[in-house]
Amino acid sequence: MTTNTDSISVNDHKSKKNDAKIQSSKKSGSVDNVIDEEPFKLTNENLREFMARYGKENPETLVNIKTLYGDIHIKLHKETPLHRANFIYLVKQKYFDETFFYRVARGFVIQAGNSDRQQMANKRFEIGEYTIPQEPVKGLKHKRGAVALSKQWVDNPSNRSTPFEFFIVIAKNGAFHLDGEHTIFGKVVKGMDVADKISNVPVDSSEWPIENIFIKAEVIK
Secondary structure, three states: OOOOOOOOEOOOOOOOOOOOOOOOOOOOOOOOOOOOOOOOOEOOOOHHHHHHHHHHHOOOOEEEEEEOOEEEEEEEOOOOHHHHHHHHHHHHOOHHHHOEEEEEEOOOEEEEEEOOOHHHHHHHHHHEOOOEOOOOOOOOOOOOOEEEEEEOOOOOOOOOEEEEEEEEEOOOOOOHHHOOOOOEEEEEEEOHHHHHHHHOOOEOOOOOEOOOOEOEEEEOO
């Protein structure tokens, strides 16, 4: 990344503390020697099947991101079914409730879904390690208020999304140089004034807000 406005990457703006390595522990057998099954985790192999089923069972398209600065309502696009289902899944798993708006690139984007807390690393481990195939939709552009997922910029020729970190475009004239690089899966329909307030908070040299901006997410409908 060469400037603050070139790209959205999960590598460039990870938490200031290294995420702790989480290792699974062996479960002890019960007295009758019944072996516990491994807990379900998402992978690239089971992602499509799981999200297709989950999306049908959970058709909601409106999510509220709660912050100390106010609420941001995000309308999810049905045209990006894997990304919509993934976001609803993470909200219902309470993943985002352990995270912050951790990157503020003034005049460009605000980015959420990460933190320097152990709970976040634990939750990611529980949910699984996976990425999401790009879902390009003609006509969806990185205009002001667009919501998209971050991605790895190294060894990712098909622009697969990372599932946990999302960003909101703040730029008044949009960030159209990102078109084709990220999947836009939603838009802010209420609370852009809140997003603007967040975009103006003091930050350090890595664009991490001086005061942590905690979020909670809930499905509205």
